[in-house]
Amino acid sequence: MIWNTMQLALREIRFNLMRSILTALGIIIGVAAVIVIVTLGGGATARVTSDISSLGRNLIIVVPGKRGPSGREQGTPFELQDANAILEEVDGVAGVAPTATKSITVIYGNESWSTSIHGTNNGYMGVREWALAAGRAFTRGEERSGRAVCVIGETIRRELFGFQNPIGATIRADNIPCEVIGLLEPKGTATFGTDQDDLVVTPLRTFQRRISGNRDISMIFVSAAAAEMTTKVQNDIQTLLRQRRGIRDNEQEDFEVENLQEITKVVESTTGVLTALLSAVAMVSLIVGGIGIMNIMLVSVTERTREIGIRLAIGALERDVLLQFLVEAMMLSLAGGIAGILFGLFVSFWLSEALNLPFILNVPIVLIAVVFSAFVGIVFGFFPARRAARLNPIDALRYE
Amino acid sequence: MALISLRNITKVYGQGDAQVIALDNIHMTISDGEFVAVMGPSGSGKSTCMNILGCLDTPTSGSYRFQDMEVTTLDQNQRALLRRNFLGFVFQGYNLLKRTTARENLELPLVYRGVPAKERHERADHVLELVGLEDRGHHTSAELSGGQQQRVAIARAIITSPLLLLADEPTGNLDSQRSLEIMNLLARLNEEQGITIVMVTHEADMAEFAKRVITFRDGHIAQDTAEAEAVAP
Known part of the structure; x- marks a missing residue:
């Protein structure tokens, strides 16, 4: 019985193919919109989260200056002693990398490249969870003596060396000859658009002596020993640095301690809220699609009044007619839903590629879309179907 | 045994001044196996009576018993x-479904009765043979002539082996040759299958195939050959 009803509905849909497609279009667009929004939202969240964690897990960044309404205000730079104090006095610190940065031009042979140089210590690689692809890190001796050695990022290797082996070569960084001893593994471009591999790392002492000529530390990277400890470590660093910089209790500090886990959470909840909001808007279009189905089913019932009369005369019961129209409405919206899913997945796959986001298939939302579109068919098909089923057979038979 | 028994059946359409009495206090009894022709001018109430017999319409008042069941x-x-x-x-x-083959039309009543596919096909074969359309099963109604369509419609009506076949001017749209074919078919079904037939017709020639003729006029039964015989010595 149900099989026959489905065949009948299919035939009816096929016969009015153009009308059926236009009717289903509302559902197709609604479902596709939901799928695209949720998939892209999920991809964006995953991308941002992985970018942030690629900076280093449990990472805490300490920077001078305070973020104000008109951008970051300058603050007094840190000193090496601040970093040492953090390592010694704060519990739960796994590593500290005091870092100073400067924009420079590096030259090798005929190639030159504008980049930034980071003066830091060996802890930098550990704190930022950055492994070496080739070569070695700095030795204690090199760090202490300030030898002109450097570790370069993947972008520098590509731009200066091409297919040559960079290890052992000497590049010129702002006219300072510097031996390349290591190559960092590529990390890729961050969401914020910065190329993380575009850098040269050199021992802090080398940087201070030969490149900057001062003892300023512009950034301190700290890694907590465990994820649960990051908040406590963050607070302790805040307290310690306030003391060291002589900031009174009622004064704002002129530095910032940023916890990447917190940033990740904020980003995740923001994209989550945004996705939910946009999905709600897309849902509205699904309801509009459902009304389209109801409209066309009402037209169909009127057109087929005589047919309904014949069916009632040759043995159909009220529920048979009800079922027939319900199944037809449901198949229409379900077909729309499935087409919408395929279309939505196609579009989100394509957009993910274009926007360089990971394509994450959200299976629950696909299932929800299927169930919801069938549900739309039942809800909006019920009224026209009941109207058909309640027709008086003699009136229906006489209908011209 | 009385298959159908109408007592004091009245059907009124409309209200107030626009009120039309289509049937006025009708009595009628039809027994199992009868072939009854119902005649009368248009507006005489014969179609209304048929619709009530067919449970497509309900009377305003009166009693309609089908076998032992009160239908009203x-x-x-x-x-x-x-x-x-x-x-x-x-x-x-004819009222065949559009865009549907003869066979599908035939099987539809069985589909609603939940008859399995295999048995449906067998019974469709059987009735197609009965109406002489063995080779037309896969044609849609648009591909069949009027006579053939009506034969499919009759096959559809008898495929369920009904107790009562109601035919509303079955030859109304057909030429005389086709009409005769249809009437012979109905007469045969009545003879051989024992199906009780009530048929509305305008034409006296067609009514001759029936064993009993009931004539309606202005919502009353003007003449009933069965009663005339009973009265006659």
Whole structure:
């Protein structure tokens, strides 16, 4: 019985193919919109989260200056002693990398490249969870003596060396000859658009002596020993640095301690809220699609009044007619839903590629879309179907 | 045994001044196996009577017993069940479903009765043979002539082996040759299968195939050959 009803509905849909497609279009667009929004939202969240964690897990960044309404205000730079104090006095610190940065031009042979140089210590690689692809890190001796050695990022290797082996070569960084001893593994471009591999790392002492000529530390990277400890470590660093910089209790500090886990959470909840909001808007279009189905089913019932009369005369019961129209409405919206899913997945796959986001298939939302579109068919098909089923057979038979 | 018994059946359409009395206090009894022709000018109430017999319409007052069942107190769904189980319909306009093959039309009543596919096909074969359309099963109604369509409609009405076949001007749209074919078919079904037939017709030639003729006029039964025989010595 149900099989026959489905065949009948299919035939009816096929016969009015153009009308059926236009009717289903509302559902197709609604479902596709939901799928695209949720998939892209999920991809964006995953991308941002992985970018942030690629900076280093449990990472805490300490920077001078305070973020104000008109951008970051300058603050007094840190000193090496601040970093040492953090390592010694704060519990739960796994590593500290005091870092100073400067924009420079590096030259090798005929190639030159504008980049930034980071003066830091060996802890930098550990704190930022950055492994070496080739070569070695700095030795204690090199760090202490300030030898002109450097570790370069993947972008520098590509731009200066091409297919040559960079290890052992000497590049010129702002006219300072510097031996390349290591190559960092590529990390890729961050969401914020910065190329993380575009850098040269050199021992802090080398940087201070030969490149900057001062003892300023512009950034301190700290890694907590465990994820649960990051908040406590963050607070302790805040307290310690306030003391060291002589900031009174009622004064704002002129530095910032940023916890990447917190940033990740904020980003995740923001994209989550945004996705939910946009999905709600897309849902509205699904309801509009459902009304389209109801409209066309009402037209169909009127057109087929005589047919309904014949069916009632040759043995159909009220529920048979009800079922027939319900199944037809449901198949229409379900077909729309499935087409919408395929279309939505196609579009989100394509957009993910274009926007360089990971394509994450959200299976629950696909299932929800299927169930919801069938549900739309039942809800909006019920009224026209009941109207058909309640027709008086003699009136229906006489209908011209 | 009385298959149908109408007592004091009245049907009124409209209200107030626009009120039309289509049937006025009708009595009628039809027994199992009868072939009854119902005649009368248009507006005489014969079609209304047929619709009430077919449970497609309900009388304003009176009693209609089908076998031992009081039909007037049934609800819409119960009437539909009665149609499904005991009645077959043949209409003037054939009323086959569009875009549907003869065979599918035939099997539809069985589909609603939940008959399995294999048995449906067998019974469709059987009735197609009975109406002489063995080779037309896969044609849609648009591909069949009027006579053939009406034969399919009759096959559809009898495929369920109904107790009562109601035919509303079955030859109304056909030429005389086709009409004769249809009437012979109905007469044969009545003789051989024992199906009770009530048929509305305008034409006296067609009524001659029936064993009994009931004539309506102005909502009353003007003449009933069965009663005339009973009265005659």
